[in-house]
Amino acid sequence: MLSTTDLVFRMGKRALIDRISARFEAGRLHLILGPNGAGKSTLIRLLARLLRPTAGKVLYDDRDAVSWSERELARRRAVLPQAIEVAFSLPVRELVLMGRYPHFGARPGAEDLAICDEVMRFFDVMAMADRSYGTLSGGECQRVQFARVLAQIWRPIEGATRHLFLDEPLTFLDVRHQIDFMEKVRIFAAEKDVVVVGVVHDLNLAVQFADRLLLLDQGRVLADGTPAEVLTGENLRAAFAVAPVLLTNPATGKKHLVFESGMKGR
């Protein structure tokens, strides 16, 4: 389990994250929502320990994240960002193998190579294994990055939880690949020892896939719970300043959102 206690992150005088206490359970898909500037990415970066908090704590399995060594942490948490620029063009297989860096010393073992093959098959990039990363399309690049990031935490660790953080990874994908990726994340998140926390911009994707939602506004938690609990008209108006219309998908019973216009007309 992953949790935060009174987490604060200040940049200068401004608190980007303002006393957030939250819990993220294993086996569930947690998504963070909120308007621009709400602190979503900052929270993800704090959770993944890419940033150190100004005050408060991030706890991995009830142990302060700050106390883990870089390598210990790298074996149990992976982060997928929006897009990655690779400075020098590597073959795809080498790039995916980078995900195993925290697990091997000078050269990869048989296990590392086997995991690379598995994740490349999982993300359907096996066919481009020997191509140069620089020759791939934007969507292909992102799938290769998914494979690399999941290679990092592909196997369970005894007595420890694995953590996957997603920082708006869907931004440059078309709708088919968005759904495809979210389905794969769901499969991964369903494992009992995996905590997945992500930021997704598309509210409807969030409704469709999340088990739990955390709605942020101005660095604070506005609502925390199941999609049905969080995505109420009141919360959405407060956070996004738009008037939502909630429709129910007759096939799944899940809510979907349509936005009428700004608040001015009301």
Added chain:
Amino acid sequence: MNARRADRWCLAALFVLMIATTVASIRYGAMDFSGHDMAAAAWGKLTGQADMPLDQRIFIELRVPRAILCLLVGASLGVGGTLMQGLFRNPIVEPGLVGTSSGAAFGAALFYVFPALLSVNLGGLTLPLVACAGGVLSTYLVFALAHTRREGRSSILRLLLTGLAINALFLSGIGFLSYVARDPAARSIIYWNLGTMSGADWNSVVIVGIATIGGLIPAMGFAKSLNALMIGDDQATALGVNVGRLKWTVLTINVLMVAVATAFTGVISFVGLIVPHILRIVRGPDNRFLILGSALLGGTLLSVADLIARVSLRPAELPIGIVTAVVGVPVFLSLLRSREYLS
């Protein structure tokens, strides 16, 4: 793995090439030596023979250390270039970028123009010492000016720009010194800024050797971390690399290698820039190959350049910095055109 095996073959080939050019480099020059002469000179040196003929003494006290110094300096510059391009994630970076070589050149210029200012006199080591101090001090200045307490995304860019600015400052200082200097000091400054291997002796080989080996071995240990840096600071951190510590350690290694090398030979341009590129075009950007490879290729390139510098205008010689570009650039440009390297 196949790629790893190909890397090893490539390194072996580079090593053979380096040995071959070194043999050519000690054989030919203002005076050519036969295999017999070379063996006799080596034997004489090893046995401490007192009455060695003059030509053999020249061979063993000048020619051989000069060839070795070429290998060491070339290796330092090549590895420095690989480290800096990897660290800055930028293909146009040179090892001297953080102020090291311009500071060293400024120190050398001071030495030539105002020898009386320096209270120290260590004989032949005075100039290298002053130059090395100049290189280290200017680099320190760049670091101090670029350092901020928040280790953010911008810090590498700030370092790069601060380096450019400080380089410009020292270059104008060198310009001023050569403007006010008279011959022969003015000519010495120009000569030093083009690089020269003519000061090579066994002392310089030992000192530069320590710096080169002392930099190369830890640098190879950082190869994996530098690879991780290719996908950005955040992702390198996520993969368990302490990015802040990596940056400062690698910069320190680079300064050590480049300042010491430059101190003995003057400013040799282009080697540090093009050696990593040539290897990347041929074998790709994996630093586990690139670091050792650029040591071997850097040494080879500088040996060839020095050989050409010595034989093209016999018995006079050209500054090596003029030749490095003439030798390296055509190779570089043709490789650049032949592959889809920059796509």
